[in-house]
Amino acid sequence: MDYSREPESMQSRLFDSTLASVGCTSSEDKEQILVAYEGEWRNLLSKLRSDLKLRRAQDDTSYDKMHQRMKMMHNSSIVGEKIVKVARNYVKERLTDAVREATSQMPPNVLDDENLLYRLLEWDDEVNRWTKARRHMEGSWQFVLIPSAVPNAFVSEILPHRIFITTSLFETFIESQDELALVLGHEISHLILGHSSARNGLETSFRTLEILMLSLDPTEGLLSLGVMAVLASIRSAIGALHSRDNERCADELGIRLTAMACYDTRAASQVFYKMHKFNVESGRDVGVGLGGLFDSHPPSEERFIYLLKESDEENPAKYEETNCSSLKTIFFDALKSGDGKERR
Numbered sequence: 001m002d003y004s005r006e007p008e009s010m011q012s013r014l015f016d017s018t019l020a021s022v023g024c025t026s027s028e029d030k031e032q033i034l035v036a037y038e039g040e041w042r043n044l045l046s047k048l049r050s051d052l053k054l055r056r057a058q059d060d061t062s063y064d065k066m067h068q069r070m071k072m073m074h075n076s077s078i079v080g081e082k083i084v085k086v087a088r089n090y091v092k093e094r095l096t097d098a099v100r101e102a103t104s105q106m107p108p109n110v111l112d113d114e115n116l117l118y119r120l121l122e123w124d125d126e127v128n129r130w131t132k133a134r135r136h137m138e139g140s141w142q143f144v145l146i147p148s149a150v151p152n153a154f155v156s157e158i159l160p161h162r163i164f165i166t167t168s169l170f171e172t173f174i175e176s177q178d179e180l181a182l183v184l185g186h187e188i189s190h191l192i193l194g195h196s197s198a199r200n201g202l203e204t205s206f207r208t209l210e211i212l213m214l215s216l217d218p219t220e221g222l223l224s225l226g227v228m229a230v231l232a233s234i235r236s237a238i239g240a241l242h243s244r245d246n247e248r249c250a251d252e253l254g255i256r257l258t259a260m261a262c263y264d265t266r267a268a269s270q271v272f273y274k275m276h277k278f279n280v281e282s283g284r285d286v287g288v289g290l291g292g293l294f295d296s297h298p299p300s301e302e303r304f305i306y307l308l309k310e311s312d313e314e315n316p317a318k319y320e321e322t323n324c325s326s327l328k329t330i331f332f333d334a335l336k337s338g339d340g341k342e343r344r
């Protein structure tokens with residue numbers, strides 16, 4: 001790709017570099033990328049469905065592969081949308097709490113002076129923190145499915161409002177929407193908790209370097225892949241800065257968001273056991289250095305046990321009165337009215 005001849009926006013360069021970080025570099029692979037927009041992904045699916053019908057009619061050999069990717073996109077969109085929605089509400093509520101707390105400490109003359117009030121609120125650490133989180137969450141999101149042999153899912157500050165998921169994540173680990181919800185909940189939690197902000201500056205420098213490598217390489221990616229591997233390992237060292245504490249906090253908020261989105265957190269926590277087992281059996285750290293899911297320390301048995309225990313507390317029953325009630329109430333009422341004995 002020659003950037004000097006074909007000027008592209010920084011965003012699309014960053015996008016290319018993000019794809020390269022999971023080994024998606026060939027134009028053939030890039031053509032397979034699916035992007036679904038929050039609230040509008042059903043349009044994409046119906047387009048894919050009609051394309052699929054055509055392939056089946058033609059007995060096209062690509063039918064099975066396409067069908068698999070369509071199912072992955074379907075699950076990514078449903079789960080992604082729900083997790084984003086609860087995360088958005090969660091952040092909004094925390095910001096409201098922080099503002100309420102801050103203003104409760106202020107004398108009446110400050111509360112009467114709007115300019116002064118806003119300035120003081122800006123200086124408040126908690127208000128500041130949740131305002132940033134709110135900026136990260138607000139806006140329309142995209143769910144990007146990347147064909148890749150590297151199992152990963154990630155959210156990046158440098159390409160905001162996107163959830164990236166690789167096909168291999170589904171093939172290797174994800175067996176249910178519950179499991180996907182917990183993985184995405186964890187990733188969004190890092191964003192909400194501001195863990196990636198600290199690394200953002202360095203991350204951007206590395207990406208810029210990678211873009212440079214990709215654009216300089218005359219063999220269209222072959223040589224630069226080696227350079228990228230070196231860069232990836234450096235990035236993994238930065239990733240190690242993600243402390244154990246950060247991981248624990250992201251696990252804690254991640255499982256809460258999963259429960260708030262009404263997914264079965266007990267069943268979901270199994271995905272962390274599978275990742276741990278995979279790591280142990282393969283004797284390597286999957287995806288280390290690629291950012292996202294495995295970027296800090298490998299998924300451990302300890303994390304799985306913590307999540308399983310936490311699922312006793314954080315599960316859909318806890319949010320029955322708020323998030324998870326509506327459908328249940330509708331079905332319950334429908335069942336009740338269908339039963340003659342129950343009706344008066």
Ligand SMILES: [Zn+2]
Binds near residue numbers: 296
């Ligand atoms: Zn993490």
